[in-house]
Amino acid sequence: MHGPGAEASSLKVLIVEDEFLIADYLAMVLEDGGHEVVGMAGTAQEALDLLESGVTIDVVSLDVRLPGGMDGPELAALLRERGGPPFLFVTGSGDPLHRARCEAMSPLAILQKPIRPEAILNVLRGVERPRSSGHGATGDLGR
Amino acid sequence: MRILITDDDPDFRDLALREVRREFPDAVIAEIGTPAALEAALRQEPRPGLLVSDLDLKWTDGFEVLAAVRAVNPICPAVMFTGTGNEELAVRAIKAGFDDYLVKSPKQLRRLAAAARAAVTRAETRRSLEESRDLLTQELYHRLHNNLQLVIGLISFTARSLADRGARSQLEDLARRVQSLSMLQEQLYRDGAFEKVRIGDFLRGLVDDILALDGRPIRASLDLADEVLPVDTAVPLGLIANEFLTNAIKYAFPDGAAGWISVSLRRLDQGGVILEVNDDGVGLPEAVSDAPGLGIRLVRRLAQQLGAELRISPRDGGGTQCMVRVLRPAA
Numbered sequence: 024m025h026g027p028g029a030e031a032s033s034l035k036v037l038i039v040e041d042e043f044l045i046a047d048y049l050a051m052v053l054e055d056g057g058h059e060v061v062g063m064a065g066t067a068q069e070a071l072d073l074l075e076s077g078v079t080i081d082v083v084s085l086d087v088r089l090p091g092g093m094d095g096p097e098l099a100a101l102l103r104e105r106g107g108p109p110f111l112f113v114t115g116s117g118d119p120l121h122r123a124r125c126e127a128m129s130p131l132a133i134l135q136k137p138i139r140p141e142a143i144l145n146v147l148r149g150v151e152r153p154r155s156s157g158h159g160a161t162g163d164l165g166r
Numbered sequence: 167m168r169i170l171i172t173d174d175d176p177d178f179r180d181l182a183l184r185e186v187r188r189e190f191p192d193a194v195i196a197e198i199g200t201p202a203a204l205e206a207a208l209r210q211e212p213r214p215g216l217l218v219s220d221l222d223l224k225w226t227d228g229f230e231v232l233a234a235v236r237a238v239n240p241i242c243p244a245v246m247f248t249g250t251g252n253e254e255l256a257v258r259a260i261k262a263g264f265d266d267y268l269v270k271s272p273k274q275l276r277r278l279a280a281a282a283r284a285a286v287t288r289a290e291t292r293r294s295l296e297e298s299r300d301l302l303t304q305e306l307y308h309r310l311h312n313n314l315q316l317v318i319g320l321i322s323f324t325a326r327s328l329a330d331r332g333a334r335s336q337l338e339d340l341a342r343r344v345q346s347l348s349m350l351q352e353q354l355y356r357d358g359a360f361e362k363v364r365i366g367d368f369l370r371g372l373v374d375d376i377l378a379l380d381g382r383p384i385r386a387s388l389d390l391a392d393e394v395l396p397v398d399t400a401v402p403l404g405l406i407a408n409e410f411l412t413n414a415i416k417y418a419f420p421d422g423a424a425g426w427i428s429v430s431l432r433r434l435d436q437g438g439v440i441l442e443v444n445d446d447g448v449g450l451p452e453a454v455s456d457a458p459g460l461g462i463r464l465v466r467r468l469a470q471q472l473g474a475e476l477r478i479s480p481r482d483g484g485g486t487q488c489m490v491r492v493l494r495p496a497a
Contacts, residue, residue, distance in 0.1 A: 042312060048319030051326070088308070115311035117355050118304045137315035137348045139371070141378035 034081040035061045039070045056144040067093035081152045087114035099128040167215040172198040189279035201225050213239040221248040229262050243285035314348045346408040363400035366390035376411050389430040402468040409461045410443035410488040418447020438493040446485040
């Protein structure tokens with residue numbers, strides 16, 4: 024919806040969420056806010072595949088609990104290790120242990136489900152989109 | 167495991183130690199005969215996993231010892247092993263939190279090991295029950311919040327699919343109501359107090375959301391007492407606040423007008439709270455009294471439930487004043 028003509032603050036977002044309708048809702052909120060959803064992944068592995076495919080991704084929205092053996096905080100650790108894009112957590116969990124693991128990854132934010140649309144858009148307002156290269160902050164995930 | 171045996175008499179300590187040792191051959195057992203020894207034992211790690219204590223000690227009594235031990239390990243199992251036995255004391259010991267009570271006699275001495283084992287097993291069972299209860303709570307919390315998110319998503323998708331603007335707006339209101347309920351729900355868990363809500367925090371978040379989503383230049387001034395309300399009061403009051411605010415945003419400032427909204431929550435001297443939402447907009451739509459909209463009907467019903475006084479009136483100087491006064495928050 025928001026192609027090259029979109030405003031400068033428009034970000035390319037990857038949504039990692041195993042409940043597809045929630046992913047769709049997040050996408051709707053983000054697109055309403057002028058951002059572009061460039062991918063949706065239901066597992067951490069799918070997310071990594073997308074990140075390594077060369078798609079430009081400015082920011083990742085991460086669910087905490089994910090199927091497939093790698094959860095949100097673990098994926099976040101990989102993103103950090105490999106210089107990937109910044110991320111935020113969107114979680115339904117109230118477990119203090121989960122929260123502590125999320126916090127340890129220095130995310131942009133930890134948002135509680137059900138998210139307040141304005142809250143997630145606010146978080147993205149603080150994210151700078153790398154303009155110079157035309158590539159997102161995918162870094163060297165392939166290495 | 168570390169076991170503490172408290173008794174003034176070294177012979178009895180020794181007897182008890184030998185009995186307990188039969189059941190817990192690998193345990194580190196500390197004999198305690200003085201306050202200093204107790205203090206030192208309580209400072210050591212790991213924390214005590216079993217207490218065997220006499221009742222009458224020259225320097226304290228068994229109840230005090232138990233309190234001191236439970237201060238460092240709240241679930242430490244404990245057995246009272248005493249020379250001064252009677253039924254009344256036994257009841258007191260159990261009430262104070264001892265798992266068992268034995269009198270110093272040759273027959274009961276043989277029971278000491280079994281009693282100690284039973285107390286330890288019971289404590290372990292209690293702990294694992296608590297752990298699974300915590301796990302269940304976390305699981306339910308997670309499910310609930312995901313499902314609320316789904317519900318909001320489904321309502322929003324449905325709203326999008328409608329061509330009729332009025333119907334769409336009704337559904338958006340519905341999504342807003344569910345969102346408010348969810349925010350109240352989240353407040354419940356925030357402090358780990360499952361029956362209380364920090365209503366001021368909730369109202370602040372609500373105002374932020376509603377104004378930010380609206381996007382018009384509407385200023386808000388907040389004056390919110392740091393009030394903690396029982397859930398039975400907080401939920402209806404929170405929903406009322408949502409209706410007051412949504413209503414003001416929807417009707418007070420037509421044609422993208424700038425405006426001002428104030429939200430205040432004050433504690434009443436005689437108990438209870440008063441919530442006011444004022445705006446300087448165009449005033450009440452005339453239809454409010456004749457054919458009230460859904461929002462007003464919900465507010466009236468919720469106020470009724472709270473036994474609260476409700477007033478929606480023109481504000482001096484223009485705009486609308488919405489007030490609800492809850493005299494006695496539910497216990």
